[in-house]
Every structure is written in C-alpha cells, then in structure tokens.
Amino acid sequence: MINIPSTIKISFRSLRVNKMRSGLTMLGIVIGVGAVITMIAVGTGASQRIEEQISSMGSNLLMILPGATTAGGVRMGMGTQPTLSMGDAEAIQKECASVSYVAPNLGGVTQVIYGSQNWSTGITGTTPDMLYVRDWTLSQGRPFAEEDVRNASKVCMPGQTVVDNLFGNENPIGQIIRIKNVPFTVIGVLDKKGQSPTGQDQDDTIFIPVTAAQKKIFGTAFPGMVRIIMVKAKSMEDLYTAEKEITELLRQRHRIGDRQDNDFTVRNLTQAMQASEQSGKIMTLLLGAIASVSLLVGGIGIMNIMLVSVTERTREIGIRMAVGARTWDIRLQFIIESLILSLIGGAFGIIAGIAGSKMLSMLAGWPTIVSPLSISLAFGFSGVVGIFFGFYPAYKASLLDPIDALRYE
Amino acid sequence: MAIIEIREISKVYRLGEIAVNALNAVTLSIERGEFAAIMGPSGSGKSTFMNILGCLDKPTSGGYLLEGADVSGLKRDDLAAIRNKKIGFVFQGFNLLPRTSAIENVELPMLYNGVSIKERRGRAEAALGKVGLSGRGNHHPSQLSGGQQQRVAIARSLVNDAPIILADEPTGNLDTKTSAEVMELFVKLNTESNITVILVTHEHDIAAYSRRIIKFLDGNIVSDEPKTKT
Structure with a gap:
C-alpha cells in the first residue's frame, strides 16, 4: 500500500x-x-x-451575377451584361424546390438628403424577402410589403449608419428623405449588422422597393432588369442542389445552347466563408x-x-x-x-x-x-x-x- | 528455532575478469535474544555479511532463513518489506533525513507499511521515549548532538517492533562517553525487550558489551565464541 x-x-x-x-x-x-x-x-x-x-451575411446564401459583355473581343468583366431580370428571380422562387427566399437587387451609390444633412450611400432596390435572405431584422418601424413593390412606392428602410448621419438623435420614422431628389418616406430602420467579412460597413445602405429603384432612381436599359439576385437555400445541404437547379433554370430561360457558356454566375458565399x-x-x-x-x-x-x-x-x-x-x-x-x-x-x-x-x-x-x-x-x-x-x-x-x-x- | 540461520552462503563480486570471493560458504546461526558482535579487519567480508543479513544484498549461493522463512531468493520489493518489518538498521553515520524533524525521521519506516497517521505519531513518540528523547521530537538532526542523533536512529529501528537490530559501527562517530550511553541503550533493549542485536565494530571495548563475538577474516569466520569475562 x-x-x-x-x-x-x-x-x-x-x-x-x-x-x-x-x-x-x-x-x-x-x-x-x-x-x-x-x-x-x-x-x-x-x-x-x-x-x-459570416452569420451577419446571412446563412445558406447564393448570389447570382450577370455575365460579362464582350465588345470587339474585349471582355468587360463580371456583371457588365444586363442578363438578369425580375422574371428570373420570380422563376427561381417558383421552380427551384431547394430555395426558400429570393431577393433581386438593383442599386448604386448616390446622394441622399434630409433637411440640411446629406450623405452618400448605397441604395439597394429589392423585395421584402431580402430581409429573410440576409437574416436581417428591423430595429424600429415596419418593412415594406409586396404591395409597395408592385406600386413602386416611395418608401425606404435606411441602415443604422445612414440614420446616424442624417438624423442624429431625431426619430427617423415617418420622415421624408430625398434620394436623387426623389422623396422617400422612412418606414423602418434596419438593425445594426456591423462589418461584412470583406470589411464593408453593412449598415451604410438604404433598402427601397426594387421597382422604385428601376423606375424612379436608376432607370434601366431593359424593363425589369436587376443587377444581382440573392438566394437563400432551405438548408446547408441544399446549397449545392440549389446551385444546380438555378443554373439549369437560368440556362433554359436565357436560351443558352449546350455548348455555350453561361451568361451568369452563381456564387456560393457560404462555402467561401466556411x-x-x-x-x-x-x-x-x-x-x-x-x-x-x-x-x-x-x-x-x-x-x-x-x-x-x-x-x-x-x-x-x-x-x-x-x-x-x-x-x-x-x-x-x-x-x-x-x-x-x-x-x-x-x-x-x-x-x-x-x-x-x-x-x-x-x-x-x-x-x-x-x-x-x-x-x-x-x-x-x-x-x-x-x-x-x-x-x-x-x-x-x-x-x-x-x-x-x-x-x- | 534460531532467528537467523545462515547456511553456506557465498558472495562473489565480479570485477571485470577477476572474481573476488567476499564470503566463502559461511554458516552461522543466531538465536532470538542474542547480543552478538562481528569483528574483523577491513576487507574481511563482515560488511558484505551484514548487508546480506540485513536483506540489502543477496548471496551468490547458500541459504538464509530468517525466522524460519527462506529469504535468499526473494525479489527486491519483498526484501524491502522484510527490512521494514523485521530488521532495524543503525548506521555509523546515523543516516537521518536532514531538514526533517526527529519524530518524522522515526515515523519513516511506518510510511511504508500503511500505519495510519494518528497511530504513527503515537508509536514514534513512544519509541523516542524508549531512547530517552521524549520532548525532542520537533528538533531537526542538525540541532541534536551525535549521541542524540544516534538515539533517534535507534528509535527509528524500534518503531516497527522489529525483532532484530543490525548496528554497523554505531559508535564510530561518537566520543567514549556517548558511545557508552548508546551501548547501554542496546544492552537495555536486548535484555528488557528481548531484541536480537547484531553489531559490527572494530573496538574491543564496544564488542565487550555483547555476549558473543564472531571474528571474520578473508571471507571466513575464524572464531565464534561466547564472551566469558564481563
């Protein structure tokens, strides 16, 4: 012992x-x-x-970008060809079983004015589903509805950075801001999200109905054109299937022959982040x-x-x-x-x-x-x-x- | 029955090519309660003999019965257990643990046989009492005189109620007066507690305290006689 x-x-x-x-x-x-x-x-x-x-980006995310234009043998780079449309977004939502939400996106950087304050920020024209795609909530107010998209209503949801720069301590709900001189009513404020994985301030943006962006602010070469379509797959496992389904669907819709290259790109953000x-x-x-x-x-x-x-x-x-x-x-x-x-x-x-x-x-x-x-x-x-x-x-x-x-x- | 029964034990040391016979078929028996002195010049084999007697070393050949049980073929750990229970050692240089109080030095053997902490302290105090050092338990060896240190060592050899004490030149580092005190203590333990005491010494004065003198020379016992004169 x-x-x-x-x-x-x-x-x-x-x-x-x-x-x-x-x-x-x-x-x-x-x-x-x-x-x-x-x-x-x-x-x-x-x-x-x-x-x-990664989780601030939204989970199970796919991003669809238009293809590149080729002018006289010079390829112009990703996203220069206006090949994506609202119709594509709607079709993806309807046809692809592994997709839960789809949000088209048409935007650009422009100046916004409230009272004596002004601020340059990214305008995101989109649909209410964008909030689900990006797992984004509102800190106050309400989001815009399908109806606002149909009517191209002049309503907006600024991010926290925009609110801080334009309104200071004032309550922004119900106030009217001017985007490219078009008056928009603030109906909701996006919750603070912080930096994206690439270091951009995600709160420096304003969400408006995609139709309003098309018709009242940016104007488009083709009716219903969008810059990006964001898609949320039903689950992590569905990401790959969703990518395949979307590619097939869009090839069909864009009438791309068997030997031709895609005129769009599907990017799997989640995988890259992982x-x-x-x-x-x-x-x-x-x-x-x-x-x-x-x-x-x-x-x-x-x-x-x-x-x-x-x-x-x-x-x-x-x-x-x-x-x-x-x-x-x-x-x-x-x-x-x-x-x-x-x-x-x-x-x-x-x-x-x-x-x-x-x-x-x-x-x-x-x-x-x-x-x-x-x-x-x-x-x-x-x-x-x-x-x-x-x-x-x-x-x-x-x-x-x-x-x-x-x-x- | 003899408490120690040695039959023809030999010890051979190999130093390279040369084999040195430290012990040549030594036979000896010691009865319970004896007080024996082992004498002989350096190199006579008495130290080797004491090491085998104390189960610190094993003979090359021959048998050793300790209290009737053969211990010559036992393994290391079994020998350690025998040393713990049956043999108390007293050394010339005391061999107490430095920086450790007297009482803890006395408790040391009980650390290796599962005696409870409470019982240990009591038995160690009793053993210190027997050697006339009660109350000195908290002193460290460096605070004690040579004689006192040797008595702490004797207390340590008593604490497991070993029937045998092996003392290897126990007075070698002590002056005459202290030597006499220590030897008186051995005599007292031998006569009053019936402990078998075997001691190695050079000095005839010290050997005179024993009742039997065994002389070694060149690995053999050359004389073994009871002491007649007092």
Whole structure:
C-alpha cells in the first residue's frame, strides 16, 4: 500500500528546500501553459469574429451575377451584361424546390438628403424577402410589403449608419428623405449588422422597393432588369442542389445552347466563408501547437531538475530503501514531486494566460476568447507533462542499489 | 528455532575478469535474544555479511532463513518489506533525513507499511521515549548532538517492533562517553525487550558489551565464541 498524503507532504517539503530552483523550474511550465492559453485565445477570437461576420451575411446564401459583355473581343468583366431580370428571380422562387427566399437587387451609390444633412450611400432596390435572405431584422418601424413593390412606392428602410448621419438623435420614422431628389418616406430602420467579412460597413445602405429603384432612381436599359439576385437555400445541404437547379433554370430561360457558356454566375458565399472559417480554426490549432512546444520545453526543464534532485538525494533514497521503501514508493515520490511542480506551474500559467490574452486584446486590439476548454486542456497537458518527464528520473531513483545509495557522499 | 540461520552462503563480486570471493560458504546461526558482535579487519567480508543479513544484498549461493522463512531468493520489493518489518538498521553515520524533524525521521519506516497517521505519531513518540528523547521530537538532526542523533536512529529501528537490530559501527562517530550511553541503550533493549542485536565494530571495548563475538577474516569466520569475562 502506498501512502499518498504523506508522499505529497514529503514532496512539498523537498520542493521548499530549493525554493529558487523549484520556482525557476515552474516558470517553464507557467510560460508554456500561459502561451498555450493565450495563443488558443487569439485563434478562437479570430475565428469567432469570422463566424460572426459570416452569420451577419446571412446563412445558406447564393448570389447570382450577370455575365460579362464582350465588345470587339474585349471582355468587360463580371456583371457588365444586363442578363438578369425580375422574371428570373420570380422563376427561381417558383421552380427551384431547394430555395426558400429570393431577393433581386438593383442599386448604386448616390446622394441622399434630409433637411440640411446629406450623405452618400448605397441604395439597394429589392423585395421584402431580402430581409429573410440576409437574416436581417428591423430595429424600429415596419418593412415594406409586396404591395409597395408592385406600386413602386416611395418608401425606404435606411441602415443604422445612414440614420446616424442624417438624423442624429431625431426619430427617423415617418420622415421624408430625398434620394436623387426623389422623396422617400422612412418606414423602418434596419438593425445594426456591423462589418461584412470583406470589411464593408453593412449598415451604410438604404433598402427601397426594387421597382422604385428601376423606375424612379436608376432607370434601366431593359424593363425589369436587376443587377444581382440573392438566394437563400432551405438548408446547408441544399446549397449545392440549389446551385444546380438555378443554373439549369437560368440556362433554359436565357436560351443558352449546350455548348455555350453561361451568361451568369452563381456564387456560393457560404462555402467561401466556411473556407475562411476553416482556416481560422486551423490557425488556432497551429498557434496552440506552437505554444505547446514551449510547454514541452518546460517539461524537459522539470526532467532536468528532477535528475539533479535524484542524484543529490541518493543518500535519502538509500535510507528510505533501507527502512522498507519499495520500488513504487520511491518512484511515486519523485513522480508526485514533478507533478506538483508542473501543476502549480500550470495553475500560475492559467493566470498568466488569462492576463496575457487580456493584454493582447487591450494593447493590440485583437479579439481574444479564453475558453474553459483551453484552460482545462492546458492544465491537463501540464499534468501529463509532469508525469511524463518525472517518470524517467523516478525510474532511475527506484533502480538505485540501497547499499551504494547509503554509502553515497 | 534460531532467528537467523545462515547456511553456506557465498558472495562473489565480479570485477571485470577477476572474481573476488567476499564470503566463502559461511554458516552461522543466531538465536532470538542474542547480543552478538562481528569483528574483523577491513576487507574481511563482515560488511558484505551484514548487508546480506540485513536483506540489502543477496548471496551468490547458500541459504538464509530468517525466522524460519527462506529469504535468499526473494525479489527486491519483498526484501524491502522484510527490512521494514523485521530488521532495524543503525548506521555509523546515523543516516537521518536532514531538514526533517526527529519524530518524522522515526515515523519513516511506518510510511511504508500503511500505519495510519494518528497511530504513527503515537508509536514514534513512544519509541523516542524508549531512547530517552521524549520532548525532542520537533528538533531537526542538525540541532541534536551525535549521541542524540544516534538515539533517534535507534528509535527509528524500534518503531516497527522489529525483532532484530543490525548496528554497523554505531559508535564510530561518537566520543567514549556517548558511545557508552548508546551501548547501554542496546544492552537495555536486548535484555528488557528481548531484541536480537547484531553489531559490527572494530573496538574491543564496544564488542565487550555483547555476549558473543564472531571474528571474520578473508571471507571466513575464524572464531565464534561466547564472551566469558564481563
């Protein structure tokens, strides 16, 4: 039977004897655990931010862009050909089973005026379904209805940035703003969404009925033309099917022959975002792995000191063996000693890690998230390091010959 | 039945090509309650003999019955358990743990046989009492005189009620007066508690406290006689 409480007491005493040495050995683990926690906090913070931005875009999103025009062999770039129409949007909504919402989009940047204030912002002509496609809600007022789209009503829903710049502290609901000198009534205000994954301010926009945008503000070369169609698939799994269905439908509607290229592009935003989310997670892993190298170095420091300690205490080991300590009594004593070193180091390391993360957030402005999982992981890992690197010195101690050990000077 | 029964044990050390016979088929038996002194010059094999007697070392050949049980073929951990329960060691250099109080030094053997913390303290105090050191339990070895340190070591050898005490030159580091005190303590333990005491010494004055003197030379017992004169 092995006497654990007494062994722990003995270990604490022998660690106290060499305070400086124990402290420095612990420091290795403190730095290791602290680094692991801080690095994981940085990584998690970064991927959390990416995740937030993705969900602010709206989930399960597809974007359909018109194709490029070719003038005299010069291809003009994506979206220059006016090939998408309201009819396309309606057809997608009707025909594609895997699609839940469709919102056409026709817009541009223009000046808006309220009273003595003016502001240049992006106008988004769209349908009420845009709010569902983008998972967007209103902070006040009401959204425009299908009827407003049919009648090309002059109503609008500005984003928070626009409201702040035009109205200040005034209540915008019911006020009239002029977009390209056309008066529009504010009926609702879009909820704050923040930055998009590409760093644009998503709140710097005004939603108006798509028909109003076509007829009253931008004018179009063809009736019913739209710039972009945004589509929300029913689920993540449906994204791929939706992409296929839409492509087929639009090829048919645009009468594109078998060997001709599409005159539109379907972009899967969610997938692109997920890729960047994935890379964020890989970065977290990588940072954690690099930091755990320092924990490993700390463990080697423990092993080094334990080996010195075993040599210094050869005589003590001999005495213990003479009075009846068995192999595992001796082993456990040294393993527990190294475990205590690493666990105390780990505990301080947690404090250091939390402090380090907070400091990085404050000084460098990086978002950091200290997760309980990373704390328990780092602490557990420090324990494993203590046992692992304590084992060899302990094993060496237990193999000493009692007679030689007793004679050791 | 003899408490220690040694039958033709030999110990051969191999130093490279050369084999050194430290013990040549030594046979000896010691009865319970004896007080024996082992004498002999350095290299006579008496230390090797004591190490085997104390289960710190194993003989190359031969048998060793301790309280009727053969211990010559036991494994490391089993030997440790035998040392813990049956043999108390007293060394020339005391071999106390530094920076550890006297009482904790005495408690040490009980750490390895599952005695509860409460019982440990009581038994250690009783053992310190037996060697005349009650009240000194909290002193560290460095705060005690040589004689006192050796008595702490004797208390440690008593604490598990071992029937045998092996003392390897227990007075080697002590002055004459303290040596006499320590030897009186051994005599007292031998006569009052019926503990078998086996001691190694160079000095005839010290050997004179025993009742049997065994002399070693070149790995053999050359004389083994009861002490007649007091």
